[in-house]
Amino acid sequence: MEDKPNNTVLIVGCGAIGQRVAQRLQAMGQPVAGLVRSAASVAQLRSAGIIARQCDLDGMPLPSACVAGCRDIFYFVPPPPEGNNDPRMAGLLAALNAQPRPRRLVYISTSAVYGDCHGEWITEAQPVNPATPRGMRRRAAEQHLQSWADAHGVQWIILRVPGIYGPGKLPLARLEKGLPVLREADAPWTNRIHADDLAAICVAAMAGKHANSVYNVSDGSPGNMTDYFFRVADAAGLPRPPTVARAGAEQVLSPGMLSFLNDSRRMDNRKLLEELEIELQYPDLATGLAACFTGQTPR
Ligand SMILES: NC(=O)c1ccc[n+]([C@@H]2O[C@H](COP(=O)([O-])OP(=O)(O)OC[C@H]3O[C@@H](n4cnc5c(N)ncnc54)[C@H](OP(=O)(O)O)[C@@H]3O)[C@@H](O)[C@H]2O)c1
Numbered sequence: 001m002e003d004k005p006n007n008t009v010l011i012v013g014c015g016a017i018g019q020r021v022a023q024r025l026q027a028m029g030q031p032v033a034g035l036v037r038s039a040a041s042v043a044q045l046r047s048a049g050i051i052a053r054q055c056d057l058d059g060m061p062l063p064s065a066c067v068a069g070c071r072d073i074f075y076f077v078p079p080p081p082e083g084n085n086d087p088r089m090a091g092l093l094a095a096l097n098a099q100p101r102p103r104r105l106v107y108i109s110t111s112a113v114y115g116d117c118h119g120e121w122i123t124e125a126q127p128v129n130p131a132t133p134r135g136m137r138r139r140a141a142e143q144h145l146q147s148w149a150d151a152h153g154v155q156w157i158i159l160r161v162p163g164i165y166g167p168g169k170l171p172l173a174r175l176e177k178g179l180p181v182l183r184e185a186d187a188p189w190t191n192r193i194h195a196d197d198l199a200a201i202c203v204a205a206m207a208g209k210h211a212n213s214v215y216n217v218s219d220g221s222p223g224n225m226t227d228y229f230f231r232v233a234d235a236a237g238l239p240r241p242p243t244v245a246r247a248g249a250e251q252v253l254s255p256g257m258l259s260f261l262n263d264s265r266r267m268d269n270r271k272l273l274e275e276l277e278i279e280l281q282y283p284d285l286a287t288g289l290a291a292c293f294t295g296q297t298p299r
Helices: 016-027 039-047 087-095 133-152 172-177 195-207 225-236 246-252 255-261 270-275 285-292
Strands: 009-012 032-036 051-054 072-075 104-110 155-161 163-165 192-194 213-216
Touching (some): 016 032, 016 039, 039 051, 072 195, 155 195, 163 285, 192 285
Parallel strands (some): 032 051, 155 213
C-alpha cells in the first residue's frame, strides 16, 4: 500500500459525465483512472486512454486497493433504484477508511433533495426536504459523505444537479414514441445544466479554494418541464408530444415521469458562478440545444 496520496485522479462512476471530466483533466496533463461496473464500460474507458478499474458496488465490498491513495476523487455512481439509503456510497467510504485518505471528494447529488418548493427560487440555504425515495436516497448519501469526511479531515463538495442535457442526453426516444407530457399550465418549474458545463463545474469544484460546501448547479434559466420537451422536439424536427391535464396524468404518465411532477423549484446559481468562478458555455436552453444539433449527431 502506498503511504502518501498519488497524483492520479479517480472518477468512481466514470460514465457520461465522468468521461467528460476525464477528457478535461487529461487535456491538463492529469493522469485519470475511472471505476465502472461493467466490462463494456471498462473497454470504453481504455479506448479513451483512461486507466480502468472494475467493481460492482452492489456486489463484493469495494477493495481499498481500488480507491486508496488517490488524492482527488469524484463520485458519480447513482444510488440503487430501491430503498431510502445509499449502500453504494457506504461501500466507497468504507474502502476509503484505509490510509492514505483523499484530499477532496466531489459528489454529484441531485436537486431532488430539496423536495417541492412550489416554484420558488431557492439558494443553498433552502432546507432539504426530499419527498421521493429518489430524493431520500440522495440525501442519505450526502449526509453519510459529509459526516465521514468531517470525521476524517477530508474535504468535500456536494453538487446538487438538476436535469442534465446535451449530446447523448436528450429525450429523443421518448419524443419519437409520442409519449404524452403535462399541459404547460400544470407543468412544474424545472432546471437544467448542459453536460459540458457540468463537467467544467466538477473540475472547478475539485480545484477551487472553497471546500466543505454545497452548490446548486443550474444554468440559471429555469423553464417548465413541458416547454423543455417542446423545445427539444422543435430542435430535433420531431412532432411536439401530446399533452394531458394534471387530473388524468396518473393514468397516462409513467411512474418515473410522475415522480418529477411534484417537485417544482427554480434554482439560484449565483454561489456556483461566484465561488467557483464559472462562466457557463450554455447559459440557457437555446444555446445548449443549438450546439447539440450542429456538427455531431445528438444521440
Ligand atoms: N440524468 C440526469 O438528468 C441527472 C440529474 C442529476 C444527477 N444525475 C446523476 O449524475 C451522475 C452522473 O451521471 P451520468 O450521466 O454520468 O451517469 P451514467 O452515465 O449512468 O454513469 C454512471 C456510472 O456509474 C457506474 N455505476 C453504476 N452502478 C454501479 C455500481 N453498482 N457499481 C459500480 N459502478 C456503478 C456506471 O458503470 P457502468 O457503465 O459499468 O454501469 C457508470 O460508470 C449520476 O449519479 C446521475 O444519477 C443525473
